[in-house]
Amino acid sequence: MTWTIAVGVKQVPDAAEVGIDPDTGRLDRASAPAVMNGPDREALEAAFRIRDQVDGEVIAMSMGPPNAVSVLEEAVAMGCDDAVLVSDRAFGGSDTWPTSLTLARTAEALEADVVVCGEETTDSSTGQVPPGIAAHNGWAQLTYAEEVDARPEEDRLVARRDVEGGHEVVAADLPVVVAAAYGEFEPRPAPLHRKIYGENDFEPTVWDAEELEIEDEVGLEVSPTSVGGMETVDPVERKSEVVDEVDDLADSIEEVIV
Amino acid sequence: MSDDEALENGVVDVDEYDDVWVFIEEHDGDVMPVSWELLSEAKGLADELGDDLVALTIGEELDDVAEEALERGADRVLVADDPVFEPYRADPYGEQFRAMVEERKPSIVLIGGTHTGRDFAGRVAVPAHAGLTADVTELGVDDDGLLEARRPAFGGDVLATILCEEHRPQMATIRPGVFEAAEPEDEADGEVVEADVVVEEADCISEVVEREVGDTADITEADRIVAVGHGIDGDLEPALELAEALDAELAASRAAVDEGWVDGARQVGQTGKTVRPELYVAVGISGAVQHLEGMNKSETVVAINNDPNAPIFEHADYGIVADLFEACPALADRVEAEPQEVVQ
Ligand SMILES: Cc1cc2nc3c(=O)[nH]c(=O)nc-3n(C[C@H](O)[C@H](O)[C@H](O)COP(=O)(O)OP(=O)(O)OC[C@H]3O[C@@H](n4cnc5c(N)ncnc54)[C@H](O)[C@@H]3O)c2cc1C
Ligand SMILES: Cc1cc2nc3c(=O)[nH]c(=O)nc-3n(C[C@H](O)[C@H](O)[C@H](O)COP(=O)(O)OP(=O)(O)OC[C@H]3O[C@@H](n4cnc5c(N)ncnc54)[C@H](O)[C@@H]3O)c2cc1C
Structure with missing residues (x-):
């Protein structure tokens, strides 16, 4: 059997470039360039490792605005066989409930056996989308996965999971959603010919909400949560006294340590 | 939105929902410290709302855990006790928790933001069409009794207030260590309620093959x-x-x-x-x-x-x-x- 492995990749503002607008004192996200969510590179690597073990195909999927095509091109350059952009104005204002529904239906439409996601994003970082996809489809899930081991003969995927105070090895029936533990899947370098193909020739499939038959189940209306307000967090005031000698440091902290 | 449309979108009559629930996470009889932190914090919320504080625990042989939850201020402890829940797995936990939520209709459900809590919370919130706020560091209620859950985003540069106005329960995972646990009182005068176990091993779609847990330092x-x-x-x-x-x-x-x-x-x-x-x-x-x-x-x-x-x-x-x-x-x-x- 050939495994279809779908990978969720999200476009996010470049964390390193998000600054505070000096005039308003507010976070200036609009001007930050959009990039692939860092942990999703590791999700791609985890998917490639599964493909190394079984006969399989890796398809990147992204829900986002039309310009999210760039993260899919990058995913193809990194080694994906294909990619789907799911894009619709109707998705505006979606919280994790409709977001995971959209990706769950996309995975179903792709007839995915495995969905691989990143641990969480660097923008809203809820980590709720992977279990949400599994819940919408009634599939098994393996979050905080540090190693993945395909068992095609059993129709199962085995993962070593990071849990409080240790590890466990869990075997899950297909189809399954994996969330790759951040820091455990160092992405392999993209081969040059894939880079050229991804950037110049590749066009992703584009689906809208109607295509997935979810036009009435997405967006602000069905989202149970809403953002009621956002405040910029003032950095904690610190003394920032830097010394060169251990003795001086010891004197400085004397009051705290006796 | 017409009433029918609203219902289809998972909007509910919020007045049918009350009580504040706290999930008490235990593995092999050891309770995660964040659970007690939440119970202390939730006591204040429940008092403010005039609601009961309910502790919920899932696992095997939970008598001691239930007793301690009462000593720590819960008005009631809901217990789902069955070998199918030990060790933890997302699918049976999520299924059981969801059944309890749908039957008993809590207004607020707080879960520790551990790997376990973040793993199964969505398996409750998605089928219940509940709002689930992630990684909360501050909790409050507004004048209408609505939960205001605040959480850091964008790498901590922003504190966002998340609301869940028309759906219930208002669920949240809370980051470990942000609240302080109060010491238990000596008397425990609440009641322990055994919940029906709705999960069977034959329906489970995952299996824990190996488990090694050592350092659970706090x-x-x-x-x-x-x-x-x-x-x-x-x-x-x-x-x-x-x-x-x-x-x-x-x-x-x-x-x-x-x-x-x-x-x-x-x-x-x-x-x-x-x-x-x-x-x-x-x-x-x-x-x-x-x-x-x-x-x-x-x-x-x-x-x-x-x-x-x-x-x-x-x-x-x-x-x-x-x-x-x-x-x-x-x-x-x-x-x-x-x-x-x-x-x-
Ligand atoms: C400040 C702020 C706070 C928010 N807080 C909440 C909240 O507490 N609860 C809530 O329900 N919603 C919340 N939202 C809405 C939520 O951010 C969106 O639904 C978002 O699209 C998905 O959540 P995430 O980025 O946290 O994904 P995560 O769950 O952190 O993402 C995990 C992985 O899922 C995959 N994935 C996620 N999104 C996509 C996508 N669009 N396309 C492809 N793959 C994807 C990726 O592999 C990613 O690594 C918040 C939004 C903002 C702006
Ligand atoms: C979604 C997400 C979640 C994350 N969550 C967390 C989290 O919870 N906690 C966390 O810590 N990180 C988290 N990270 C990772 C974080 O972004 C950083 O990568 C990480 O904190 C770096 O760890 P570090 O400072 O130990 O290592 P580095 O950044 O590599 O820093 C090492 C430091 O050691 C110094 N050094 C080297 N040699 C010596 C020497 N001989 N003597 C003195 N100094 C020396 C170097 O100058 C350097 O400053 C997360 C990242 C993402 C994307």
Whole structure:
């Protein structure tokens, strides 16, 4: 059997470039360039490792605005066989409930056996989308996965999971959603010919909400949560006294340590 | 929206929902400290709302856990006790929790933001069409009794207030270490309610093949912490020497945890614990936003780093630009030589 492995990749503002607008004192996200969510590179690597073990195909999927095509091109350059952009104005204002529904239906439409996601994003970082996809489809899930081991003969995927105070090895029936533990899947370098193909020739499939038959189940209306307000967090005031000698440091902290 | 449309969208009559639920997470009889932190915090919420405080626990042989939850202020404890729940798996937990929520209609459900809590919470919230706020660090209620859950986003640069106005329950996962657990009272006068177990082993779609859990240290209560980062290069000795001299608990950045040098239970930061010690010594830690988020509540922060441009120095009270392999032992010696406080 050939495994279809779908990978969720999200476009996010470049964390390193998000600054505070000096005039308003507010976070200036609009001007930050959009990039692939860092942990999703590791999700791609985890998917490639599964493909190394079984006969399989890796398809990147992204829900986002039309310009999210760039993260899919990058995913193809990194080694994906294909990619789907799911894009619709109707998705505006979606919280994790409709977001995971959209990706769950996309995975179903792709007839995915495995969905691989990143641990969480660097923008809203809820980590709720992977279990949400599994819940919408009634599939098994393996979050905080540090190693993945395909068992095609059993129709199962085995993962070593990071849990409080240790590890466990869990075997899950297909189809399954994996969330790759951040820091455990160092992405392999993209081969040059894939880079050229991804950037110049590749066009992703584009689906809208109607295509997935979810036009009435997405967006602000069905989202149970809403953002009621956002405040910029003032950095904690610190003394920032830097010394060169251990003795001086010891004197400085004397009051705290006796 | 017409009433029919609203119902289709999962909108409910919010007046049918009351009580504040707290999930008590236990593994092999050990309760995660965050559960007791939540129970203390939720008591205030329940009092403010005039609701009951209900503890919910899922596992096997839970009598002691249930008893302690009552001693710690729960008005009622809901227990789902069955071998199918030990060890933890997302699918049976999610299914059972969801059934209890749908039957009993709580208004607020709080779950510790541990790997376990974050793993199954969505399996309750999705089928129940409940709002699920992630990684909350502040809780309150507004004038209408609506839960205001505040959470850091964009690497901690922003604190967002998340509301769940028309759906129930209002669910949230809460970051470990941000609230303080109160001591248990002696008497336990609430009741224990056994819930129907709705899950069968034959329906489970996952299997725990192996489980190794050792270090479940709780760094969130420590008064002093020495935290190590990638700069230690696999050698814990200098930091341990300093930790011993200071009588401090060992903690780590995610980079040091990912390398396998320190156990994940000791990780500080966005995806680890929030700590609030009197003294936090960051050894060979660069000071990434995701790390700072977990240590910002420390009273005094000291940084040891050989790169004068490391961001950690801006977020420390005292810093030394030095090789940690020299500075840690030297500081440990100085601390040990320090005369003890003279009683006059
Ligand atoms: C400040 C702020 C706070 C928010 N807080 C909440 C909240 O508490 N609860 C809530 O329900 N919603 C919340 N939202 C809405 C939520 O951010 C969106 O629904 C978002 O699209 C998905 O959540 P995430 O980025 O946290 O994904 P995560 O769950 O952190 O993402 C995990 C992985 O899922 C995959 N993935 C996620 N999104 C996509 C996508 N669009 N396309 C492809 N793959 C994807 C990726 O592999 C990713 O690594 C918040 C939004 C903002 C702006
Ligand atoms: C979604 C997400 C969640 C995350 N969650 C967390 C989290 O919870 N906690 C966390 O910590 N990180 C988290 N991170 C990772 C974070 O972004 C940083 O990568 C990480 O904190 C870096 O760890 P570090 O400072 O130990 O290592 P580095 O950044 O590699 O820094 C090592 C430091 O050691 C110094 N050094 C090296 N040698 C010496 C020496 N001999 N003497 C003195 N100093 C020396 C260097 O100058 C450097 O400053 C997260 C990242 C993401 C994307």
